[in-house]
Amino acid sequence: MCNNPLLKDPYQQLDDYIDSIPYKKENLILILHRAQEIFGYLPDKVQWHIAQKLDLPSAKIYGVVSFYSFFTMKPRGKHVANVCMGTACFVRGSEKLQKEVESQLGIKTGQTTEDQLFSLDSVRCIGACGLAPVMTVDGKVHGRLETTADIKQALAKYRPEGTPEEAKGSNSNI
Amino acid sequence: MKLKDTGELNELKRQSLVLLKNRRISSPLTTLEALGKPRHIMVCGGTGCHASDSPEIAALLKEELNQRGLSDQVEVLQTGCFGFCEKGPILEIHPDNIMYVQVSTTDVADIVEEHFIQGKQVERLLYVDPSSEQRLSSDFPFYHSQLRIALRNCSYIAPEDIREYIAADGYQALAKVLFNMSPASVIEEIKKSGLRGRGGGGFPTGVKWELTSQGEAAQRYIICNADEGDPGAFMDRSILEGDPHSVLEAMLIAGSAIGATHGFIYIRAEYPLAIHRLEIAINQAREYGLLGEKILGSDFSFDVDIKYGAGAFVCGEETALIHSIEGARGEPSVKPPFPAQEGLWGKPTCVNNVETFANIPPIILRGSDWFAGIGTEKSKGTKVFALAGKVNNVGLVEVPMGTTLRQIIFDIGGGIKNHKSFKAAQTGGPSGGCIPTKYLDTPIDYESLISIGSMMGSGGLIVMDDSDCMVNIAKFFLEFTVDESCGRCTACRVGTKRLHEILTKITEGKGTLDDLDSLEQLSKIIKDTSLCGLGQSAPNPILSTIEYFRDEYLAHIVDKSCPAGVCKSLVKYKITDKCKGCTLCTKHCPANCISGSVKEPHIIDEERCLKCGVCMEKCRFGAIVHH
Numbered sequence: 001m002c003n004n005p006l007l008k009d010p011y012q013q014l015d016d017y018i019d020s021i022p023y024k025k026e027n028l029i030l031i032l033h034r035a036q037e038i039f040g041y042l043p044d045k046v047q048w049h050i051a052q053k054l055d056l057p058s059a060k061i062y063g064v065v066s067f068y069s070f071f072t073m074k075p076r077g078k079h080v081a082n083v084c085m086g087t088a089c090f091v092r093g094s095e096k097l098q099k100e101v102e103s104q105l106g107i108k109t110g111q112t113t114e115d116q117l118f119s120l121d122s123v124r125c126i127g128a129c130g131l132a133p134v135m136t137v138d139g140k141v142h143g144r145l146e147t148t149a150d151i152k153q154a155l156a157k158y159r160p161e162g163t164p165e166e167a168k169g170s171n172s173n174i
Numbered sequence: 175m176k177l178k179d180t181g182e183l184n185e186l187k188r189q190s191l192v193l194l195k196n197r198r199i200s201s202p203l204t205t206l207e208a209l210g211k212p213r214h215i216m217v218c219g220g221t222g223c224h225a226s227d228s229p230e231i232a233a234l235l236k237e238e239l240n241q242r243g244l245s246d247q248v249e250v251l252q253t254g255c256f257g258f259c260e261k262g263p264i265l266e267i268h269p270d271n272i273m274y275v276q277v278s279t280t281d282v283a284d285i286v287e288e289h290f291i292q293g294k295q296v297e298r299l300l301y302v303d304p305s306s307e308q309r310l311s312s313d314f315p316f317y318h319s320q321l322r323i324a325l326r327n328c329s330y331i332a333p334e335d336i337r338e339y340i341a342a343d344g345y346q347a348l349a350k351v352l353f354n355m356s357p358a359s360v361i362e363e364i365k366k367s368g369l370r371g372r373g374g375g376g377f378p379t380g381v382k383w384e385l386t387s388q389g390e391a392a393q394r395y396i397i398c399n400a401d402e403g404d405p406g407a408f409m410d411r412s413i414l415e416g417d418p419h420s421v422l423e424a425m426l427i428a429g430s431a432i433g434a435t436h437g438f439i440y441i442r443a444e445y446p447l448a449i450h451r452l453e454i455a456i457n458q459a460r461e462y463g464l465l466g467e468k469i470l471g472s473d474f475s476f477d478v479d480i481k482y483g484a485g486a487f488v489c490g491e492e493t494a495l496i497h498s499i500e501g502a503r504g505e506p507s508v509k510p511p512f513p514a515q516e517g518l519w520g521k522p523t524c525v526n527n528v529e530t531f532a533n534i535p536p537i538i539l540r541g542s543d544w545f546a547g548i549g550t551e552k553s554k555g556t557k558v559f560a561l562a563g564k565v566n567n568v569g570l571v572e573v574p575m576g577t578t579l580r581q582i583i584f585d586i587g588g589g590i591k592n593h594k595s596f597k598a599a600q601t602g603g604p605s606g607g608c609i610p611t612k613y614l615d616t617p618i619d620y621e622s623l624i625s626i627g628s629m630m631g632s633g634g635l636i637v638m639d640d641s642d643c644m645v646n647i648a649k650f651f652l653e654f655t656v657d658e659s660c661g662r663c664t665a666c667r668v669g670t671k672r673l674h675e676i677l678t679k680i681t682e683g684k685g686t687l688d689d690l691d692s693l694e695q696l697s698k699i700i701k702d703t704s705l706c707g708l709g710q711s712a713p714n715p716i717l718s719t720i721e722y723f724r725d726e727y728l729a730h731i732v733d734k735s736c737p738a739g740v741c742k743s744l745v746k747y748k749i750t751d752k753c754k755g756c757t758l759c760t761k762h763c764p765a766n767c768i769s770g771s772v773k774e775p776h777i778i779d780e781e782r783c784l785k786c787g788v789c790m791e792k793c794r795f796g797a798i799v800h801h
Contacts, residue, residue, distance in 0.1 A: 028501035029484055033443065060502075067503040067660070068484030070443055087406035087600065087636045088562030090650055124487070124654070126444065127221040127408030129562035130259030130569060134225070139446065141225030173791050 010038045011049060024054050028064060032071055041072045077112040077119035079158045081105070081137045086125030092132040093174065097145055098122065100174045101135065104151055117159065147173055176463030179471040180349045183340070186462075190341035196269040197330060213248045213290075214268040216329065220255030220412055220570075223262035224447060227279055228252070231263055234282040242286055254328035254416015257570040258316055261301060266329070272311045274299035304566070304588060316567050319585050321548070323556050324372075324409075324532040325572045328416030333451050336458040339419040345464055347538035351427050352472045355538075360431040361387065364534070367542035368554030373399055373490065373527030374602065374631045375707070376553070376620040385514035386524040387432045395523040396428045396437035398531055399495060403442070403487035404603035405654060407634035409558040410528035412570050414441070414448040417532065418455035422465070422478060424526075424534035429476040432524055437478040440495050444485065452480060487604075487658035490632075491706045492517075492525040494660070505660045506706035527632070529558055549575030553619030563600075563636040564591045576617040579609065583637055594639040598722070602631030604651045604658075605711030607718025608644060627718040629711065643740035644723040645730055649677040651715040659708065666709030669700040673716060681741040685731040694720060739800040742785045749776050749789075752797035759789035759798065 008016075017034050021027055031050060032042065039046050042065050051058035065071045083089075083098045102108055105118050112119040128134050131143025135154065142154040151174070177183050196214055217223075217232040235250045256264045261275035272295055274285065281299060288296045300309040322328075331338040339345070351360050365380030386394060398421060402410040414421060425437045441449055456478055459465040467475045481499045488494045489504040496518050498504035517523025533555060537545045546554050553575040559582060562568050566588035573582060579599055583589070590596050598608040601618075607628035609616075616622050620630050638647065652674040661667045673696055676689050697713030704710050720727060729737050736744040749759075755773040760766075765784045770776030778789070778798075790798040 026499075026501045029498065030482060033482055033484065063503050064501070067505075068486050069657075070483075070485035085405065087603065087634065087650070088560075088568070090405075091563045091636060091638055091642055091647075123444065124403065125405040125407065127411050127560075128225045128259075129406060129408065129560065130222040130262055131225060132562065132568070141221075143225055173788075 013038050014046075014049070015053060018050075018053055025056060028054065028056070028061070029068070032061075032065060036071060041075050043073060043075075075112070075116075077116050079117060079138050080119045080121065081135055081155070082121050082123040082126075083109070084124075084126055084128075084132070084134045084136070085122045086129070086132075088125070088129035089132040089134060093146070094133040096174045097133045097135065097151070100148060100151055101155075104148075104155060118155075145174075175461070177470055178463070180353060183345060183349055183470060186337065187340050187343075187346075190337040193335070193338050194331070194341045212246065213270065215248060215250045216253045216266045216268065216332075217250060218254075218256045218262060218264045218329065219252035219333075219447075220259070220262075220328075220415060221408060221447060222255070222259035223264060226263045228263040228265075230279050231265070231277055231282060234279055235285070238282050238286045239290070242291065244286070244290055248290060251332040252334070253331065254333050255325075255412040255570050256329040257320075257325065257572075258314065258567065259569040260567045266312075273301065273314075275301045316569070316571075316586055316588070319577065319581055320572055321556050321574050322572045323536055323545075323548075324413060324529050324558050325416070325570065326536065327420060328412060328570075331417070333416055333418055334454050336419060336455070336462060336464075339417070343539060344419055344535075345423055347535035348423050348426050348430075348464070349470060350538055351430055352470060352474055357387065357431045357433065360427065360538070363542045364431075364537065365542075367537045367545040368549075368552075369530065369533055369537060369545065370553065370620065371527055372529035372533070372557065372632070374605065374629065376630060379526060379530055382514060382524055382526070383428060383432055385512070386434075386522045389515070389522065391433075391522050393436070393521045394432055394434040395518045395521055396425050396432065396434045397492075397495065397499070397518065397523055397525040398425055398437065398439040399490065399492065399525050399527045400439055400441040400445075400448070401483045401490045401495060402445075402528075402632060403490050403658075404605075404632045404634045406562055406636050407560045407603060407632050409560050409570060409633045411445050411448045413528050413532050413558075414445070415451050418448075418452045419459065420535055421528055421531045422455055422459055424531035425478060426464070426469070426474075426476050427534055427538060428524060428526065428531070430474050432522075434524070435475050435477070437476065438481050438499055438518070439478060440481045440483060440489070440499055442485070443482045449480065449482075456480070486660070487654075488660045488706070488708050491708060494706065495525065496523065503660070505662045506708075508705060529633070550617060550619045552621055557618070557630065557633060559633045559635040561587050561635050561637070564594065564639040564642070565589070565637040566591055575619045578615050578617055580614040582618075582635065583614070587637065590637065590639050594641065596637070597640050597642060598638045598644065600628075600636040600638065600647070600715075601634065602629040602711075602714070603634045604654045605629060605707065605714055606631045606634075607714045608638070608647065608722060609718075610722040627714065627721055629714070641738055641740070643681075643736050643738040644719040644726050645677060645681055645736075646738075646740050648715045648719045649674065649681055652677055652712070655708065655712040659712070663704045663706075663709055665700045665703040666705075666712060669696055670709075670712050672696060673700075673713065677716070680727065680730050681736070682743045683730065683734045683741075685727075687731060690720065690727055690731065735801065745785050745787075745800045746780060747778050747783060747785065747787070747790060747798060747800050749778055750797050750799060751775060752795050754795055754797070756794070758792050758794065762788045762792045764788065 047061045051061045128141050134143045239245045239248050263277050266273045361383045369379045370376040486504045489498045491506045494504040494506040513523040556572050556574050558572045571586050600608050613626050655670045656674050659666045679685050753775040760768045765782050767779040767782035
């Protein structure tokens with residue numbers, strides 16, 4: 001979430017954006033994308049704000065937000081890791097990859113670490129099947145993750161320097 | 175600079191040809207003489223290579239060439255997908271006709287030094303053909319049986335420069351349609367070509383255009399369906415990343431034929447690179463007057479907007495997609511009325527897939543007879559497949575319809591990884607089925623795939639070997655449909671969940687023979703009673719695996735074993751007498767359940783075994799097996 005006082009009020013930012021597009025109600029999904037970019041997630045308050053601004057029932061906004069998997073109503077960690085669960089990655093061991101990432105982060109898929117550093121999710125095919133199994137962190141693709149060390153290394157890039165890694169165990173194939 | 179007429183388009187093409195004159199003549203539409211300077215390094219900018227740092231490689235190459243004072247002689251360009259993703263990142267040097275594979279940022283200095291200064295090829299970066307063990311600089315067996323029509327420009331031109339597309343005959347088909355053909359004759363030409371929807375359904379494209387053009391309407395719309403949700407498929411995004419203008423040109427042609435003045439491209443928000451390239455293409459097309467008012471001086475006006483999806487597989491269904499563009503939940507609605515009659519905002523709407531569109535300009539330029547001469551009796555032209563899974567050459571391949579699975583997997587794909595044996599090929603994603611060995615020689619087209627219990631789908635082709643459990647694969651696809659069912663039809667919403675529960679039961683060794691009957695019965699009910707393609711095809715992975723791999727289901731149910739050794743609850747590890755007593759397994763066992771003294775055969779305590787398989791992986795004598 002944006003806490004920088006130097007920046008404009010996030011609600012103001014969202015309103016400015018909505019005012020700048022020609023059609024409003026028809027562009028609800030686009031507006032929600034922008035809102036999620038600004039706030040990081042779509043809590044009730046933001047949905048309510050959009051409902052009033054667009055003169056739509058808030059149930060309709062909730063209906064759309066809850067329908068699409070891209071939208072989230074829970075705050076996300078600083079970095080979002082997505083394990084690819086597309087078929088190509090699946091047959092090359094993405095289930096094991098997911099379990100190992102879960103154990104290294106100490107959370108389950110869909111959760112956020114206590115220190116708010118990582119959120120973990122799954123994604124259906126990002127098209128890098130040649131590198132299967134893959135995981136993205138903040139959109140950056142990490143491919144051919146076949147050992148615990150590969151994963152540890154990929155995640156370490158996103159941890160603040162000097163923090164002890166939570167990963168346990170020796171380097172072995174996942 | 176706005177192009178005012180075809181004369182100006184042709185003049186721009188003439189001026190732009192210089193950009194392509196050094197490239198290999200791979201475009202079937204262009205004949206060029208390769209000569210002269212500057213040389214071009216084409217760096218693959220497709221998703222796979224992009225993920226392995228190809229943008230950094232391109233930047234470093236530019237920097238290194240600059241430092242060596244070669245920047246005016248060698249130009250570095252980012253292209254779309256070469257298709258050979260397995261060996262990415264790939265770069266190709268023109269006119270030398272040399273391809274380097276698996277290039278990394280540390281190879282940059284050597285490429286500049288050896289290739290450009292010393293004038294010899296960098297041997298270690300050449301592709302090694304596994305069958306002949308020779309290093310090849312071009313003309314890999316991977317490309318031999320391919321015919322690139324939809325992918326004609328991918329890896330051949332730089333997608334972020336409209337002049338390159340124009341030099342490769344771009345927008346010539348549009349000019350032909352606007353000035354030399356009537357809308358009816360365009361539709362007739364597409365109908366005669368036999369082109370069918372490449373998104374999966376296989377509906378004749380020309381007929382769809384004709385239906386949308388009929389009747390009175392104040393406005394009509396063209397929609398490009400780029401909501402490629404099939405897990406394991408990346409054809410459409412590769413076309414948008416490698417050749418976005420071909421899709422724009424085709425939408426313009428469709429618009430002029432149908433009488434639409436506005437088009438939308440509905441694309442997944444998960445495809446940032448494709449969106450970026452599309453945005454550049456749309457802006458350039460507007461700048462050159464190829465989108466907007468009175469295109470090329472004709473009476474035809476047309477513009478295109480991008481609409482973003484938000485992660486819902488069902489939005490690939492055309493009515494659901496239309497609802498999503500309207501800003502609502504992407505739930506399908508009852509047909510009829512078809513979108514061709516009542517689509518976006520109640521107006522006649524033509525929805526075509528990306529790959530379908532990419533075929534349009536060549537059909538207009540080369541004629542329907544040429545296109546209809548490729549393929550099988552009922553399926554014309556080519557199909558792009560995203561070949562992935564347990565195959566040596568993962569990548570994007572385009573083959574004529576009627577090519578067999580064996581040719582795709584073994585000739586192009588280079589066979590199965592790690593010398594294992596082929597078990598099944600899955601086409602059509604969560605809507606398709608698993609095709610066993612006995613059908614490897616079936617010529618692939620829309621009808622033949624349906625007759626063997628699968629479907630063309632959008633073109634995902636996942637290869638599986640004997641270490642894949644077919645019950646588990648069926649469970650994987652059902653997990654997907656349970657997630658993605660929009661919930662509108664009870665049979666699909668509740669039925670897929672029940673199917674998934676039964677499959678889970680079977681993989682845990684708790685299944686009964688009655689469960690097998692329930693699976694089949696429930697599958698048929700879901701197929702018969704769901705509104706849209708998602709529900710109607712969701713049981714296909716189960717039905718096809720039961721048909722072709724019934725033994726495997728029975729092994730799970732009756733023998734309580736998983737032949738592939740995947741389903742953990744059913745796997746038991748055992749140490750055979752090959753054990754030399756090296757104690758390596760004991761050291762790695764996380765449950766400390768392996769006992770035995772040095773140089774004597776060890777034993778696993780099955781009660782405490784976590785079934786993690788580490789021991790089997792670590793054993794250097796192949797003494798540990800699962801059963």
